[in-house]
Amino acid sequence: MMDWTDRHCRYFHRLMSAKALLYTEMVTAPAIVRGDHARLLAHDAREHPLALQLGGSDPDELAAAVRIATEFGYDEYNLNCGCPSDRVQSGTFGAVLMKDPGRVAECVAAMRDVSPVDVTVKCRIGVDEQEPEEVLPEFIARVVAAGVERISIHARKAWLQGLSPKENRDIPPLDYPLVYEMKALFPHLHISINGGVMSLDEVTAHLEQGMDGVMVGRAAYHAPADVLLGADQAVYGAEGSAKTAEDVVLEMLPYIEAHLESGGRLHQITRHMLGLFTGRPGARGWRRVLSEQGTRDGASVATVREALGRVTG
Incomplete structure (x- = not known):
């Protein structure tokens, strides 16, 4: 959602749902540490609850970014281990981190050491030639051991070689049952499912399958009324009618x-x-x-x- 979910988009989405957790577009730790962090991190107080999604692979640099961001009052820091873009790969972060769960564990441990709020992870089920049934449980176990209590899983592999970022959003097949299996394997972990969710009905269907949350990206952007209007009532039990x-x-x-x-x-x-x-x-x-x-x-x-x-x- 880079270049999409900026502060104006989030304010607009917040008017449709008072309760859904909103995520920033991914911001790299180096940009925060060495760039204009005030411009990158500023947001309207009415956007909350709001998670800052970070990109990076250096534990010290990610920790420094979290320290800086703390003064802006985010409700969560999310480490992106799922984005397949060329820009992300060249920086050795995003989906390529699925190949190095040990480094991810070091990163989230360093972030947790300086964060006053939850540190979470967003990942894929695997990348390239990895076997998701083998690598995903190991990846989750490593980040859980580092203190992560919430994780969002995009239920597709990412092909870092041979597919464009756009193709990686559609061509690798979805494997929702594998994500459901992870919830059974890690029952105390808060797991949100992501990928291919197009409507509020699909959100509630995943919740009925035992998911703790559902992350919606493109559909919430391209047809926001179909996903966000009514979400407070359908998901959170809010009383009253939804806005139009x-x-x-x-x-x-x-x-x-x-x-x-x-x-x-x-x-x-x-x-x-x-x-x-x-x-x-x-x-x-x-x-x-x-x-x-x-x-x-x-x-x-x-x-x-x-x-x-x-x-x-």
Whole structure:
């Protein structure tokens, strides 16, 4: 979700679910330690509960990144061991870490030593020629021994050689039963399942299979109403009716106005809102107005209201 789940996206998603745990896009530990950490880590307090997803493979550097991030008040630090992008591989972190569970254990132990909140891991079931049934239990056992109590498992292998990052999201087959087996093998570990989950009904189906949580990425971005609206009621037992997509647009307007007044551009926010009305009459008009007019000078909340009129008019 790099370049997708930025702070504007997360604020938008938070309006749809008050309770779902949101994750930042992956931020590398070196960028935090040696770069503009204030820009990378700043977020709106209303985004919480919020996890910072970190990329890295050096225990000391990851610990330093967590120390810096602590002042920003994140609710969780998540070490990414699942991203297959070329940029990640070249830095020896992400999915390639599935080949080195010992290093992952060192990393999370160092992070836990300085973190006031949970340190968690996101991983694949294996990479390249690994046999998931063999390597995944060992990988989990090593990180659990290092103190990890929560893990999210993308139920596909990652082919680091031969497939693009996009292909790695679709071509390797899903193996949900293997993730269910990990829950049986590690009953006290909080396990969330990830990969191929497209709707709130699928979320609840995985929970009924014994999963402790479900991580949803692309579907929550491209059709957020289908996943997030109603999640508080269906998953967390919240009372009352879910918001409508129209409610969310109107609630976004003050945030958008504040962003524009601070010198921001409309499309920096509305690019994350294009899929809100997916599957509904007028969705194409909504997307067209925001896409064509949202990047223009002077684009404002009036542009959003015009786009909303294409759906509700």
